[in-house]
Amino acid sequence: MTTDLKHTVRLARVDILLIMRNRSALTNAVLMPLLVAGFLIFTARAQAADQVAFMLTGQVATLALFAPLVNLAGFYTTRREELVLKRLLGGPASAAAILGGSAAGATAVYLVQVLALCVAAVPLGVGLPHNPLLLLAGVLGAAGLFSLVSMVISGFSSTGELAQIATVPFMFLCLFLSPAIVPLDALPEQLGRIAGYLPMTPVTELIRTGFLGEGGDVLPNLGLLAAWVAVAAVVARRWFRWDPRRG
Amino acid sequence: MVDMSTQTMTSTDTAVEVTGLRQSYGAFEAVKGIDFTVPAGGLFALLGTNGAGKTTTIEVLEGFRPAAGGTVRLLGLDPYRSRRALRPRVGIMLQESGLIGDLTVAETVDLWRDLHARPMERVAALALVGLTDKAGVRVRQLSGGQKRRLDLALAVVGRPEVLFLDEPTTGMDPEARIATWRLIQDLVAAGTTVLLTTHYLEEAERLADRVAIMHRGEIRTAGTVPEVVAGHGDRIAFLVPAEAPIDTLPRIDGAAPEIVVDDGRPTARYTVTGGDPDGRAHRTVATLLAWATSRNVTLNRLSVRPASLEDVFLTIVEENR
Numbered sequence: 105m106t107t108d109l110k111h112t113v114r115l116a117r118v119d120i121l122l123i124m125r126n127r128s129a130l131t132n133a134v135l136m137p138l139l140v141a142g143f144l145i146f147t148a149r150a151q152a153a154d155q156v157a158f159m160l161t162g163q164v165a166t167l168a169l170f171a172p173l174v175n176l177a178g179f180y181t182t183r184r185e186e187l188v189l190k191r192l193l194g195g196p197a198s199a200a201a202i203l204g205g206s207a208a209g210a211t212a213v214y215l216v217q218v219l220a221l222c223v224a225a226v227p228l229g230v231g232l233p234h235n236p237l238l239l240l241a242g243v244l245g246a247a248g249l250f251s252l253v254s255m256v257i258s259g260f261s262s263t264g265e266l267a268q269i270a271t272v273p274f275m276f277l278c279l280f281l282s283p284a285i286v287p288l289d290a291l292p293e294q295l296g297r298i299a300g301y302l303p304m305t306p307v308t309e310l311i312r313t314g315f316l317g318e319g320g321d322v323l324p325n326l327g328l329l330a331a332w333v334a335v336a337a338v339v340a341r342r343w344f345r346w347d348p349r350r351g
Numbered sequence: 352m353v354d355m356s357t358q359t360m361t362s363t364d365t366a367v368e369v370t371g372l373r374q375s376y377g378a379f380e381a382v383k384g385i386d387f388t389v390p391a392g393g394l395f396a397l398l399g400t401n402g403a404g405k406t407t408t409i410e411v412l413e414g415f416r417p418a419a420g421g422t423v424r425l426l427g428l429d430p431y432r433s434r435r436a437l438r439p440r441v442g443i444m445l446q447e448s449g450l451i452g453d454l455t456v457a458e459t460v461d462l463w464r465d466l467h468a469r470p471m472e473r474v475a476a477l478a479l480v481g482l483t484d485k486a487g488v489r490v491r492q493l494s495g496g497q498k499r500r501l502d503l504a505l506a507v508v509g510r511p512e513v514l515f516l517d518e519p520t521t522g523m524d525p526e527a528r529i530a531t532w533r534l535i536q537d538l539v540a541a542g543t544t545v546l547l548t549t550h551y552l553e554e555a556e557r558l559a560d561r562v563a564i565m566h567r568g569e570i571r572t573a574g575t576v577p578e579v580v581a582g583h584g585d586r587i588a589f590l591v592p593a594e595a596p597i598d599t600l601p602r603i604d605g606a607a608p609e610i611v612v613d614d615g616r617p618t619a620r621y622t623v624t625g626g627d628p629d630g631r632a633h634r635t636v637a638t639l640l641a642w643a644t645s646r647n648v649t650l651n652r653l654s655v656r657p658a659s660l661e662d663v664f665l666t667i668v669e670e671n672r
Contacts, residue, residue, distance in 0.1 A: 111466055115462075118451070118454070118458075118462055122451070122453050126453060183451075186449060186450075186452075187445060187447050187448070187449030188449050188450065188451055189449075190415070190445065191449030191450065191505075192449075193415070194413060194415070194438075194441075194443035194445065195463065195466050195505075196438045196439045196467055196509065197466050198435060
């Protein structure tokens with residue numbers, strides 16, 4: 105294992121431990137999103153089987169907005185303001201390992217949540233994922249993209265709480281201008297066309313196709329997601345800061 | 352004694368080399384072209400008022416930011432460009448701790464140990480800073496001084512060749528401060544190069560081989576402590592006698608004494624400078640005793656001492672106010 109990867113895994117372990125130890129983080133990042141997802145899927149049971157499948161796969165995508173975005177934006181910001189990031193940067197771990205460690209921890213939490221929905225999909229009649237690798241690609245792509253977005257938002261925020269609040273507009277944009285909750289063709293035509301290019305759309309399409317075996321075209325969605333990841337990486341590199349905003 | 356046996360010493364004799372360093376924040380020039388070197392295994396103290404440019408200088412040396420002007424070499428390498436190569440060889444104690452409050456002391460040390468290639472044992476690191484009995488305590492429950500000690504343990508756990516200590520004993524009680532001084536001296540004795548900043552001038556006086564006093568981005572004086580205080584004369588002080596009003600105190604070489612309040616009582620202080628300092632101090636004391644005898648008063652707590660780093664520091668600040 106390379107040194108960077110070793111450091112990333114070690115720091116991810118710490119982050120998972122801290123999420124499990126912090127009741128507020130555990131509730132906000134792990135339990136609440138699962139409860140909301142469970143509620144929406146349960147509500148959809150009254151409708152047709154394909155509605156349940158649509159809602160479940162949409163929730164698999166939506167969960168990426170919690171641990172890897174909301175929670176991580178708060179983590180990065182709080183740690184920067186408390187000089188933890190700078191303290192770590194003063195040690196042997198590289199910047200990529202430090203930021204990647206937290207992102208990997210959040211991704212691990214997200215993966216557990218996805219696994220929970222995969223298990224729930226069987227009794228709900230949706231069945232197991234049709235193409236687990238594609239599903240995993242969509243899930244990891246979403247986690248990577250939103251981790252980078254959380255760095256950007258952290259760069260503009262002075263406290264962990266403000267960072268979490270600052271994720272809300274982006275979250276709403278992702279939820280309502282994507283096929284995560286409602287199909288794109290249910291949106292006004294122009295809006296639907298724009299939504300087709302926004303970051304949550306390729307995430308949801310890849311996850312849905314991976315889970316159900318039907319949905320959008322894989323390659324264009326992979327390309328669009330990769331493009332958003334590249335944009336987010338450039339912006340995060342420009343705007344993320346290691347020094348506290350205070351003072 | 353600190354076991355630094357696995358540390359790899361640099362082959363170069365100079366651990367830190369700063370030449371013409373400049374650093375600005377917008378229009379504000381924080382560091383205005385400073386030069387200094389620290390030999391391998393030496394302890395160099397960088398002193399100065401708040402905003403003097405110490406932390407900026409240290410941060411450039413630590414590799415947190417590139418030098419805007421001049422050159423900086425740490426163990427022969429550019430600390431910003433060669434961060435990856437240098438970090439395993441360097442220990443850093445920031446001015447503020449930057450610790451994760453929800454981890455225990457033991458978990459924190461273990462995390463740092465796991466990031467290093469050849470770390471000390473956790474037990475040894477905690478024993479060095481006297482935190483063995485706090486291993487199971489969450490970091491947020493530690494006092495300010497205990498957090499500084501933990502921070503010091505993290506800075507040394509990787510057996511660094513160069514150690515940056517930014518105000519290491521701030522918030523420590525006197526016992527912990529003395530223990531930390533001993534640890535720093537042990538580290539230097541074991542071959543570690545230490546670059547220290549501190550507001551406690553006594554700390555610098557006691558620990559440093561060489562010191563530099565920065566003010567407004569420039570080094571105003573540098574050298575060994577005796578070199579720095581040389582030429583700043585002696586200080587003669589006594590409690591102002593109750594029977595003698597302040598304006599009746601004798602002038603020495605035309606200068607009235609400085610009156611400071613010490614333990615709630617006015618104290619007269621004379622600075623004796625110029626050639627033949629011992630002779631001048633002797634003559635000044637004789638003049639003062641003659642004055643006291645003529646007035647039939649006693650000079651309580653009469654003392655003569657050479658200038659200290661604090662005196663030099665205050666002189667520099669006063670001259671540039």
